[in-house]
Amino acid sequence: MWRERYMKAGVPTLAGFLALALASGCAPDGPGGGIPTHPGDTYSVTLEWDAPTTDAVGRPLQDLSGYRLYYWESEFTAGSETMIELGAETGVTVSGLLAGEYLFAVTALDTLGNESDLSDPLPVQVGP
Amino acid sequence: MNRLRLILLALLILTAGTAYSPTAAFDPGKPKDLEGEARGPNVVDLDWRRVSGSEGYYVYRDGNRVAEVERSEYRDEGLQPATTYEYRVSAFDDDGDEGDLSDAVQVTTEALPGPSVPTDLVATAASPYRIDLEWSPSKAEAGLDFYRVFRDGEEIATTDNTSYADSSLEPETGYEYQVSAVDELGNESDRSDPSSATTEAEPGPPAPRNVMAVAWSSTQVNLSWSPPAASVHPVQGYNVYREGESIGFVVSTAFIDTGLTPETTYGYSVAAVDTRGVEGEMSEEVSATTDAPSDVIPPARPTGLRLVGN
Numbered sequence: 176m177w178r179e180r181y182m183k184a185g186v187p188t189l190a191g192f193l194a195l196a197l198a199s200g201c202a203p204d205g206p207g208g209g210i211p212t213h214p215g216d217t218y219s220v221t222l223e224w225d226a227p228t229t230d231a232v233g234r235p236l237q238d239l240s241g242y243r244l245y246y247w248e249s250e251f252t253a254g255s256e257t258m259i260e261l262g263a264e265t266g267v268t269v270s271g272l273l274a275g276e277y278l279f280a281v282t283a284l285d286t287l288g289n290e291s292d293l294s295d296p297l298p299v300q301v302g303p
Numbered sequence: 304m305n306r307l308r309l310i311l312l313a314l315l316i317l318t319a320g321t322a323y324s325p326t327a328a329f330d331p332g333k334p335k336d337l338e339g340e341a342r343g344p345n346v347v348d349l350d351w352r353r354v355s356g357s358e359g360y361y362v363y364r365d366g367n368r369v370a371e372v373e374r375s376e377y378r379d380e381g382l383q384p385a386t387t388y389e390y391r392v393s394a395f396d397d398d399g400d401e402g403d404l405s406d407a408v409q410v411t412t413e414a415l416p417g418p419s420v421p422t423d424l425v426a427t428a429a430s431p432y433r434i435d436l437e438w439s440p441s442k443a444e445a446g447l448d449f450y451r452v453f454r455d456g457e458e459i460a461t462t463d464n465t466s467y468a469d470s471s472l473e474p475e476t477g478y479e480y481q482v483s484a485v486d487e488l489g490n491e492s493d494r495s496d497p498s499s500a501t502t503e504a505e506p507g508p509p510a511p512r513n514v515m516a517v518a519w520s521s522t523q524v525n526l527s528w529s530p531p532a533a534s535v536h537p538v539q540g541y542n543v544y545r546e547g548e549s550i551g552f553v554v555s556t557a558f559i560d561t562g563l564t565p566e567t568t569y570g571y572s573v574a575a576v577d578t579r580g581v582e583g584e585m586s587e588e589v590s591a592t593t594d595a596p597s598d599v600i601p602p603a604r605p606t607g608l609r610l611v612g613n
Contacts, residue, residue: 223608
């Protein structure tokens with residue numbers, strides 16, 4: 176089934192543009208950045224996001240309490256995610272990542288522990 | 304004695320005449336009106352006016368005697384095509400005495416016919432970059448040497464075969480071909496009737512692999528996949544489809560479909576788009592069923608997830 180179809184008018188997503196500029200976002204862990212890399216070296220990734228201002232049905236959000244960061248190694252296999260509980264800061268640095276492809280997404284939590292849906296995912300190539 | 308002396312003298316005169324004047328005994332003069340005519344590429348016919356009193360004739364070709372004939376005509380065979388020969392003839396009598404040579408006549412044999420025009424030329428697109436040609440063999444009296452292949456009027460190749468594969472072409476482009484035959488003498492036929500073909504379009508990328516759809520919540524399904532194994536042109540992104548409807552284009556290999564209905568099964572497929580904007584083959588459809596609804600209303604999801612520099 177070959178079809179010719181031009182790119183959607185929507186153009187590349189924000190995640191796509193960010194993925195093109197990965198190099199600045201991840202760095203080797205430990206002192207002396209720029210030292211030649213070896214298997215087993217670990218890296219850190221620093222992420223930011225924007226806080227939601229409403230709840231899922233559009234009412235002003237009064238009880239935001241924090242975030243969860245999820246990440247997967249290259250694919251969304253069920254149950255393969257790693258989750259990190261975060262406070263109310265809209266940014267985090269994740270350390271100890273081995274080189275590879277990762278998918279990151281965040282959720283928001285209210286004071287009752289209700290969790291939002293995932294943000295749009297951010298693919299990140301970690302490592303050299 | 305006088306009589307004997309007379310006979311001796313006569314004998315002496317006769318002998319001296321024979322010895323010093325060989326044509327004296329047979330002098331028909333040289334044969335006249337020698338004419339020659341080429342009969343095709345290998346044969347020359349000669350004839351000339353009879354010489355009375357002659358027993359036969361000698362035929363000379365390029366200074367060499369090549370035949371002895373009784374009648375005043377000769378067919379010279381086994382000659383080379385397109386070659387000029389010089390002929391003379393002479394008469395001889397029954398003593399074998401030969402008269403003078405005739406004037407020379409020059410005859411040029413006909414050239415061999417050139418090879419026939421190749422026929423039945425067929426051009427067939429074999430790929431986005433190749434057109435295959437086939438044609439019927441030419442006949443060539445002088446022996447066929449090779450064929451010339453022309454693309455859009457320009458010679459592009461010679462070949463001993465009656466086929467040729469023209470490669471390194473542009474996709475989706477029309478080309479016109481002709482073929483001519485060349486024989487061992489270098490004679491070239493006219494060009495064949497043209498045959499045209501248009502190269503195929505380059506395919507879009509193959510289907511993405513390992514497409515996975517995993518329900519994340521009552522309203523979200525997570526999709527991820529691997530790039531196609533190979534693509535003629537680089538992949539610039541992916542169109543994501545839900546139930547056959549396009550729901551987005553992403554440059555990464557992951558997508559989160561949100562705002563879905565709880566406890567509902569959705570089918571998804573993904574197609575890669577190359578740098579030309581051509582969409583390739585659709586992946587197999589995978590499906591996921593959203594979770595049961597919850598009573599609570601959580602926050603809206605965070606947005607703008609991004610990397611920041613260190």
